[in-house]
Amino acid sequence: MSTPEEEPVGASRSERLSALAQQHGALVTLVVAVIAASLSFDTFLTGDNLENMALSSAFLAVVALGMTFVIITGGIDLSVGSTFALGGVLAAWGSQYGTVVALLLPLAVCGLIGLVNGLLIARSRLAPFIVTLASMLGARGILLSLTDEGSTTYLVDKDSFFAKLGQDTLLGIGVPVWITVALFVLGAVALRRTRFGQYVYAVGGNEDAAALMGTPVARTKISVYTLSGLCAGLAGALNAAWLVSGVTILGSGMELEAISAVVIGGTLLTGGFGFLSGSLVGVLLLKVIQNVINQIGSLDSAYQQVVSGAFLAVVVIAQTWLGRRRRAL
Amino acid sequence: MTDLTLGRATADRDRLLRLLQEYGVYLGVVVLLLLNIVFTSHFLSAENFRTQAVQVAPVLIVALGMALAIGSEGVDLSVGSVMALSTSLLSLYLGYGVWIAVLAAVAGGIMVGVANGALIAFVGVQPIVATLALMVAGRGLALVLLPQLKDVHNPAMAELGSGDVLGVPYLVLIAAALALLIAFVVRRTTFGRQLLALGDSRPAARLAGLPVRRVLILVYVCSGVLAAIAGVLATARLTASDPTSLGTLMELSAITAVVVGGTPLSGGRVRIGGTVAGAVLIQLLTTTLIKHDLPPSWTQIAQAVVIVLAVYAARERGKR
Numbered sequence: 001m002s003t004p005e006e007e008p009v010g011a012s013r014s015e016r017l018s019a020l021a022q023q024h025g026a027l028v029t030l031v032v033a034v035i036a037a038s039l040s041f042d043t044f045l046t047g048d049n050l051e052n053m054a055l056s057s058a059f060l061a062v063v064a065l066g067m068t069f070v071i072i073t074g075g076i077d078l079s080v081g082s083t084f085a086l087g088g089v090l091a092a093w094g095s096q097y098g099t100v101v102a103l104l105l106p107l108a109v110c111g112l113i114g115l116v117n118g119l120l121i122a123r124s125r126l127a128p129f130i131v132t133l134a135s136m137l138g139a140r141g142i143l144l145s146l147t148d149e150g151s152t153t154y155l156v157d158k159d160s161f162f163a164k165l166g167q168d169t170l171l172g173i174g175v176p177v178w179i180t181v182a183l184f185v186l187g188a189v190a191l192r193r194t195r196f197g198q199y200v201y202a203v204g205g206n207e208d209a210a211a212l213m214g215t216p217v218a219r220t221k222i223s224v225y226t227l228s229g230l231c232a233g234l235a236g237a238l239n240a241a242w243l244v245s246g247v248t249i250l251g252s253g254m255e256l257e258a259i260s261a262v263v264i265g266g267t268l269l270t271g272g273f274g275f276l277s278g279s280l281v282g283v284l285l286l287k288v289i290q291n292v293i294n295q296i297g298s299l300d301s302a303y304q305q306v307v308s309g310a311f312l313a314v315v316v317i318a319q320t321w322l323g324r325r326r327r328a329l
Numbered sequence: 330m331t332d333l334t335l336g337r338a339t340a341d342r343d344r345l346l347r348l349l350q351e352y353g354v355y356l357g358v359v360v361l362l363l364l365n366i367v368f369t370s371h372f373l374s375a376e377n378f379r380t381q382a383v384q385v386a387p388v389l390i391v392a393l394g395m396a397l398a399i400g401s402e403g404v405d406l407s408v409g410s411v412m413a414l415s416t417s418l419l420s421l422y423l424g425y426g427v428w429i430a431v432l433a434a435v436a437g438g439i440m441v442g443v444a445n446g447a448l449i450a451f452v453g454v455q456p457i458v459a460t461l462a463l464m465v466a467g468r469g470l471a472l473v474l475l476p477q478l479k480d481v482h483n484p485a486m487a488e489l490g491s492g493d494v495l496g497v498p499y500l501v502l503i504a505a506a507l508a509l510l511i512a513f514v515v516r517r518t519t520f521g522r523q524l525l526a527l528g529d530s531r532p533a534a535r536l537a538g539l540p541v542r543r544v545l546i547l548v549y550v551c552s553g554v555l556a557a558i559a560g561v562l563a564t565a566r567l568t569a570s571d572p573t574s575l576g577t578l579m580e581l582s583a584i585t586a587v588v589v590g591g592t593p594l595s596g597g598r599v600r601i602g603g604t605v606a607g608a609v610l611i612q613l614l615t616t617t618l619i620k621h622d623l624p625p626s627w628t629q630i631a632q633a634v635v636i637v638l639a640v641y642a643a644r645e646r647g648k649r
Contacts (some may be wrong), residue, residue, distance in 0.1 A: 076457065126640050127594050128486040129404070129457050130584070137581055141629030149624055256465055260457075269458055302472035309466025316462065317452050 066231030074271025087236025092246030114229020118222035166241025204271030394552030402596025411469030412576030412577035415560030438557025446546030490565030527564030
C-alpha cells in the first residue's frame, strides 16, 4: 500500500531520489524527448502532427487505463489487443443500428470477456497470464469468425453520429481525446479516493494480508479484469469511429504497448504500487518515440520493434534496480 | 468400519481422478484418433499420418524448450520470434554453406536465450516480461535482417524438409530424437535435477547452494536453441524464409502442449511424454476441425478452451 503520498518522513536522501526517479523518470524523459524532437524536426511541433499523435495516443491510453488497474493488483491482461480489435469490429457492425448499439455491443461483449477472465483468475485461482493468453486467442477467433476469417470489413456510415464521435473536434481537439482525458480523471479519482481504489492497492500489495483485513480480494480482481475488458472494448469502438471501419488486423502487439506504457509510467509489475498519470505519460512517451522513428523515415517499422523491445528492457531493468534499492535501504 | 470403507472409496476416487489428470492427455489423443478414423474420410492413410507428423514436429521441438522454461517456474514468450530470427539468419548465410547457415541460426537462438536468461537471472525481471521484450525485439531484428519472404533454393535444405529414412521423414526423426534427449536431460542429468529443484522452490534451491543463475540462463538458452532448430526445420519444409509470419502464435501452441501434457505452470515438474502427446493432441484437434469444414478461427477458440480446461485440471491436482 505504498502510495506516493505515504513516503516515510524520515526517508534518506538517496531513497527519496530513487523514489522520485521511479515516479517522474518517465515525465522527465518525455520532456527531453519532446524538446529534442522539436529541435530536430520542423514537422514535429505542427498542428497536424500533434493532433495525430494525440488521437493515436488516446486509444492506447484507454487500454492502458484498464491495464494499470490490473497490474496494480499484481496481475496482467494479455487479451486487450484482441478485445480491442473485436470491440472495433462489433462497433462497426453495430453502427448500422445506431450509436447506442455501436457503443453498447462492444462494451457488453468485451466486458463479458473481462468478467470471464476475472472469474477464472479470482475464483478458480488460475494464473492471470495463461487465462488472458487463452482469451487473447479466443477473442481473436471470435473476431475472425464474425468477419468470414478476416475477409469482411464492416464500414461505419460517415454521416452517422457514431462516426462524428470519432472524428469531430471540440475546441480544436478530437472528441476521443476529450473522452480519454475524462476517463483518466474518473479513473484517478476511483484509484485514489474510493474504497475500491484502496482494495486495488491492497490486493496487489499483499493478497493474504488484504484478505485478513477483510478486503474482498476476489471481487476486486474480478472488477479490474472486467474494467480492463470494458476499456479495451471502448477503445476499439472509438477507434472504429475514427477510422469509420472495423479493421480486423488491428490490435496485435497492443497488449505489449499497453504493458510497456504502464511499466514505463512507474507502476510496478509486482503489484501494489502505481499511478494512472504515469501510464498516460508512458503512452505519450511511446507515441513520441514512434513518431520520431517515423520522421527519421529511413528507420522502418522493423527497427521500431527493435527499439521498443530494447526500450522496454531498459525501463524494466532500471525499475527493478530502483525498486531493489528502495527496498534495500 | 463404515468410515474406513468410505475413506477407501474417496481414496479410490482420488486416485482415479489423479490418473485421469495424469494420463488424460493420452486418452484424449486416443479418443480423437478413434473419432477421426470413424468419422473422417481419408484419415487412415500413411500419407495423412506422414503429413500430420511433419506438421507437429516444429511445434513439438519448441514445446520441449517451453517445458524446461515452465519447469523452472518461468515461461518463454520469445520462441516464435526466435523462429523468425532463425529463418532470417539461415537465408542470409545460406550462401556460405548449409552448416554455416544452420550454425548462424542456432547462434541467434543462443543470443536471445542468453539475453532472456540474463534479464531473468541477474536483473530479476519476471520471465513473462523479459521474454515479452525479446519477443518484440526479436521479431523486429528478424525483419531488419530479412525484410520480406525469400524462397530458399538449396538441395540440402530441400532434402531435409521432404526426405525420409525408411519412410519416416527427417523432421519427425529429429523431433523424436530431441524429445528423447530432453527427457534424458530432465531425468538423468545434474542440470535436469537442479532445474526441477529451482522450479520447485527458488529460495530453497538458493539455500541448498545450487547455481541458480547458471541453471536459469541455461534453461533459456536451451529454449532458444530448440526454437531456432524448429525455425530451420520449418524453413526446410516450406522451402522459404518468411520472417513476417513464421512462428506467430507459436508461444501459445507450445504453452498449450506443455500444459495440456501435465507439466504444472507452478514449476518443479517436467513431463516430456505428456508434452509430446499434448502437441499431437493440438495437431489432431486442428485437423479434425479443418477436415470437417469448420473455419480456422474455430481452431483458435477450441485451443483457448483446451488451455483453460487443462490448467483447471492441473489446479485440482496441485491442491491435493
